[in-house]
Amino acid sequence: MKLQHGLGGLEGLESFPLVFDKRVFAQDWEKRIFGIHTAMMGLSSSLRESVAGYDLDAVPTTFHTTWTWAHLRSGAEAMHPFEYFKYRYYEKWLGGITAYLIEQGYLTEAELDAATSRFRGEPAAPLPERDDPAVDDQVLDYLRRGDSPRRGPAEPAFAVGDEVVVRNPPATDHTRLPGYLRGHRGRVQRVFEGNYSYFVSTGGDGLGEPMPVYVVRFEPQELWGEETERNAGPLYAELYQVYLSEAKGSR
Numbered sequence: 424m425k426l427q428h429g430l431g432g433l434e435g436l437e438s439f440p441l442v443f444d445k446r447v448f449a450q451d452w453e454k455r456i457f458g459i460h461t462a463m464m465g466l467s468s469s470l471r472e473s474v475a476g477y478d479l480d481a482v483p484t485t486f487h488t489t490w491t492w493a494h495l496r497s498g499a500e501a502m503h504p505f506e507y508f509k510y511r512y513y514e515k516w517l518g519g520i521t522a523y524l525i526e527q528g529y530l531t532e533a534e535l536d537a538a539t540s541r542f543r544g545e546p547a548a549p550l551p552e553r554d555d556p557a558v559d560d561q562v563l564d565y566l567r568r569g570d571s572p573r574r575g576p577a578e579p580a581f582a583v584g585d586e587v588v589v590r591n592p593p594a595t596d597h598t599r600l601p602g603y604l605r606g607h608r609g610r611v612q613r614v615f616e617g618n619y620s621y622f623v624s625t626g627g628d629g630l631g632e633p634m635p636v637y638v639v640r641f642e643p644q645e646l647w648g649e650e651t652e653r654n655a656g657p658l659y660a661e662l663y664q665v666y667l668s669e670a671k672g673s674r
Contacts, residue, residue: 465565
């Protein structure tokens with residue numbers, strides 16, 4: 424597992440400085456990156472299956488592929504670990520979005536290099552603009568109504584009260600499994616209604632197709648052992664079914 428995946432409980436990170444900047448956007452350009460991501464989410468082809476019933480065919484946009492939080496996360500976390508720790512939060516977003524747009528053919532590396540060279544030479548040069556109310560309306564509608572990864576009914580393998588063990592799947596470019604939970608026992612506290620998609624396949628990690636999701640309770644002693652703090656409370660984690668297996672001897 425790469426270091427940038429699930430850092431909770433990991434020791435030896437003292438050399439990385441902590442920045443307690445409470446501003447949502449530390450620099451103005453970060454607002455634009457957030458806006459680009461939001462617009463891509465609001466035009467994503469995944470919304471064709473949304474329970475909200477968006478009519479994307481009525482939106483005059485050339486953006487025709489799927490972009491979700493899963494794509495943003497997997498794109499940013501595919502970076503080399505040392506590169507990941509070097510960049511600021513929205514710089515990682517920029518890297519993931521840029522790689523996606525090039526991969527999907529929305530722009531080329533040559534076009535990106537040309538634009539980079541231009542704005543380095545003319546930092547005050549005007550940015551491209553496009554006035555299309557129908558696109559704006561769709562993105563605003565998405566911001567108001569949102570979307571859900573829920574996709575159809577589920578047949579969960581576990582029930583509330585079942586004891587489970589967290590699997591240790593192969594390392595991939597991206598995961599939603601915190602590293603400190605691997606191999607530990609917990610008890611199912613809640614079973615969410617329906618199946619939930621993750622929109623992207625993580626390969627050996629197992630995510631991709633819709634599946635049940637659970638809230639699993641872990642006792643602090645189980646996770647931290649002798650380092651458990653006095654009066655520590657339990658930890659609750661939302662986990663996809665593919666990350667869980669039945670605890671031997673629990674039934």
